[in-house]
Amino acid sequence: MRKQTLHYAVLIAIILVLTLFVSCKSKNAAHLSTKPEITETDKQNIQPDIAKTEQQNTETELVGVDSKEGDKTFKISTYKVQETHCGDNASLIDTDIDASPWFITIDLDLPAIEGDYAGIPRINAFFAGRKKFHYEENPYGFVISDAPCIEHSNMPDDPEDLLYFFERTATYGLSAKFGSIISISASLGGSAGGVGWTAVRGFTFDLNDGKRLALSDIFIESSDYLNVIHRHLAQGIADEIADENEDTDGFDISDPLSEEGLEMVAKAYEVEDFILSNDSLVLFFQKYAIADGASGVRIYSIPYSNIKDILAIDVNLPK
Numbered sequence: 001m002r003k004q005t006l007h008y009a010v011l012i013a014i015i016l017v018l019t020l021f022v023s024c025k026s027k028n029a030a031h032l033s034t035k036p037e038i039t040e041t042d043k044q045n046i047q048p049d050i051a052k053t054e055q056q057n058t059e060t061e062l063v064g065v066d067s068k069e070g071d072k073t074f075k076i077s078t079y080k081v082q083e084t085h086c087g088d089n090a091s092l093i094d095t096d097i098d099a100s101p102w103f104i105t106i107d108l109d110l111p112a113i114e115g116d117y118a119g120i121p122r123i124n125a126f127f128a129g130r131k132k133f134h135y136e137e138n139p140y141g142f143v144i145s146d147a148p149c150i151e152h153s154n155m156p157d158d159p160e161d162l163l164y165f166f167e168r169t170a171t172y173g174l175s176a177k178f179g180s181i182i183s184i185s186a187s188l189g190g191s192a193g194g195v196g197w198t199a200v201r202g203f204t205f206d207l208n209d210g211k212r213l214a215l216s217d218i219f220i221e222s223s224d225y226l227n228v229i230h231r232h233l234a235q236g237i238a239d240e241i242a243d244e245n246e247d248t249d250g251f252d253i254s255d256p257l258s259e260e261g262l263e264m265v266a267k268a269y270e271v272e273d274f275i276l277s278n279d280s281l282v283l284f285f286q287k288y289a290i291a292d293g294a295s296g297v298r299i300y301s302i303p304y305s306n307i308k309d310i311l312a313i314d315v316n317l318p319k
Contacts, residue, residue: 074115074207076174076182081108081131106134109171111184115207122210126203127172138166139192166192176276178315180207183276200284200297202275215271218281223310229302230266233283236300237265237290250292265290276315279303 084105110127113120168190175185186201204213219225234256241251252268255261268289275282280301287297304315 072116074117074177076111076113078109078111078172081106081110104135104138104166106131107169108134111172117180117207119205119207119210123205130170134168134170137168176278178313181313182207185275198296199286200299202273204276215274218311218313220310220312225310228307228310229283230262230269232302233269233300234262234265250295252290277301281307
């Protein structure tokens with residue numbers, strides 16, 4: 001009888017615990033719909049696929065990643081900026097098209113950072129300025145205005161039919177964090193005048209002072225890091241050319257490992273085109289840099305273990 005009573009007591013305790021758990025979970029559901037908690041697995045999944053250069057659609061407008069290191073906290077989330085501007089005159093580079101209708105739309109997922117690091121306000125200010133930056137990427141010289149987009153008598157039903165139609169999409173996301181160093185990637189897309197455009201960008205910062213780090217800051221000053229990078233890139237291109245499964249007809253460099261090929265690689269690579277991932281330095285050539293437009297952005301990775309002797313930052317490699 002005592003055993004049976006004990007069993008009932010245990011059963012009742014379990015039911016109470018489960019009831020409390022379900023209640024807490026339901027209370028958190030509303031909170032998570034706008035500001036989701038991120039598990040360790042989610043932190044890996046949130047990293048944007050940098051091989052994709054079209055806009056990445058997300059179900060929520062806010063996605064967060066939290067971490068704490070020592071007495072410093074860090075949280076990154078994204079917020080959406082969607083704006084449309086149109087008109088039939090503007091301050092233009094080409095004054096001959098003043099009377100032509102124009103239409104510009106931007107759709108951005110921009111990062112916002114919270115935490116205790118001193119450099120966070122400076123980094124947030126940089127990304128807040130990306131709205132103006134992306135708007136002014138339009139090739140027509142249209143000047144951003146706070147005026148609403150109003151219909152004009154000569155505006156077609158479908159703005160994409162306009163000669164001066166410009167669209168820009170951009171999705172920013174955390175790629176890696178090592179101590180106070182963060183790296184953020186951006187997948188960019190859009191079109192201008194009916195011609196599609198894609199790109200990948202990388203932004204690496206020191207959270208302590210908000211400084212944007214250059215490629216030279218990632219490596220030991222005395223190292224010959226550029227030559228090392230160029231040779232890794234040349235080898236990556238050569239491997240692709242040798243791979244029969246790769247479509248390499250559009251490459252501008254036929255023999256990247258030759259002296260002439262290495263010079264072409266060095267000339268084509270822009271030193272700001274890099275990001276840090278969890279295990280590699282990721283380098284990319286923008287569209288048309290080393291291949292035809294159909295080849296898109298070409299992306300190459302160098303594992304940190306291959307360049308650990310010349311790295312100036314701690315990327316958590318095993319000792």
